Amino acid sequence: MIAIARRNLSFLLSNPNSFLCNSNVHVSPSIHFFSTSRIKRILIPSPEICDVLVNKHQFSPDLASLASSRLSKFRDPQRVDSVLSFLKENSFTTAQLQKLVIYNPRVLGFTIEGIISRFKVFHDLGLSSEEIAKMISNSPAIMHSSMENRINPRLSILKGLMGSDDDVARLLNRCPWFVVTDLEKTLIPNVEIVKSCGIPMEHILHLVYAYPRGFLIKPDIMRKSVDKAIEIGVPHTSVVFIYAVGVFSYTSQGMWEVKLKTLRDLGFSDNDIFKMFRMQPHAFSASGNKLKNKVELLLATGKYSVSNIAASPSALGFSVEKRIEPRIQILKLLESRNLIKKWPCLAVVLRSSDAEFIEKFVRPYYDEIGEELITQSCMLRAVRDESIRTDA
Template structure:
């Protein structure tokens, strides 16, 4: 019996040693990751390396007898485990019983083991010291933004905060390769919206690019949209939004002009805000081309609440702009950033500065509501020149309010000087209306008022060019 027990004990000890050796030769998944991560670690020693070296040296001194003791410990009460399994008087296991196997989890969980896994000890020591052996080196977002995206250091510092969750450049690289932007466009788009680098290429960007090109847009036009509204470019609803706005605005050029001015492309607002506003403006008599012009000048008009839009239309109609008039769009632009009280104050100033009566205001504003947007300084200078210097009647100006739109120094004053010079020298064969001369294009004005007098007034073209630069030539100084 003693011989059988001793024989069985030897087989049992050998089995335990073999199992333990196999486990030490084939590390667990966590240990394999640790070995891989340590191969990528920098050359300088980390706080965890002395701990690992210490326990590796300790493991080399572990005796086989200890493993045998551990293998029996799960069959015996904890206080009875003091040495050999037969020392406590325990009966040997049955002859045909299967030998117990040692597992790494059992070794790590046993409170009496002296052969503790190096990984387990390293994890415990690292946790106690605040070291995370599972932490990867991370993704240097700020450096990537500068080197790969062309951002300045200040832009990269600001944008990197939104990319702190990235662990590798794999997704940003895929985005930059798939979106096809130039280096300058990449820098502009990423600076506006760093999260563009996190967009899914297959799930989002590829369907967006395919959808936009399917609408007839070229790759360069798609790239311009990505630059102007990168935050909306990573939303698939942008395709339906672009399709609607192309129909409304008539051309891609108009849409790009809007995007450049900050127009907000968002599919979710299309049904809820934009389309109801467009329908209301159509009811007011505006055609799609008028709406497009209004949006180019005032991009936010389609995104405001309809209650505010209705108030704007009411305010425009209060200026005597009739329903369905072509001037309604300009009137809406004039009142978009103001209120009734400010409009009343500006009307009073017009009456005082340009010497208009109520009836003359009622004539001028419906034909040129944009005069409400002019500064007081500009109105004062126009009044001083047109009324005081040029001698025009306030009623003449009120019936021709478009002349207030022209540049005083670039058109109104120089052309007045030319006509005055020609009249003084009797070079005009008949009296010419001042406003008709002001309204001509530069080329037509040169053909009608400058070129025919090259022989009689050889310096006229030179003097006119100097006047357009803000100078007053001697020949244009009348007494």
């Protein structure tokens, strides 16, 4: 193991970025652990810690060398082993542990008591061990933020806003960034901006949950999002206004212009586009390319026109793979067998639940085309199960 560590050290010193090219662990390029300036100050790896990481916890030799070299203060193999073993006992997977260590290897020098006290705060909210592990691996800064000065004050703000521990836990499951972001500079002023438009607090809380990251943006971006929704004519009192603000909060002006151009090129007028947005802003969450694919797929049927889509903009909010294409294939099959003479309106085709669609367009014709239909459509594998349950 010592020989391996020395070979890895020699290789890493001459090729500091090699790990980024060869590791199977997904790492954001922005993670500070691998910044060039820090790599230049790399210390000598600890063979004993490398041995623990590789042989007991399934780390790669490269990652083990890098991690142990960054532990300048706490170079205790027993502590490293106890920390990783404790985290595994608390539902952390090997991949999640690697993410933590990649973000900041100092976690390997933490005390078990300190980790327990940190976890207790989240357990007290009602989060399970699995949920805490997922939350921390998605936002590793939680492990390194001060409980007294950052995490606890932010949890207090969230409790005051959301109303209960359960609601805070539900929000953190959606977006753990709330405990590592300065809420007094983001969440609080953004809530006030939306509230100033006369939006009921219950609608605002719905938006916080539906678009959590949208409330962690700079307040000036939130103000522009609200102004944009007002400019397009989305009614303030409607829940749709909440969704419209949410869409604009993470859609830059450039991205918005791309979507407008895409729809215009497909034959939609500005009046069509803004009417669609007022009806179904969530559909505009998709990129310009995805919007284009959905519209082209519907137009290619020869059964639906631009005006049909404009009248049912919710169609653009559904997945091509999971809903639009499978249902179109089923209708084409029914038509080819002369089992239907006219295609139903777009809203009926796409807004129906799977159960409703099956009941209306599959079950009546199942004897004629059941096996062929199931073969052609992955979505309707459920048809066979549904038929079995009904027959039973």
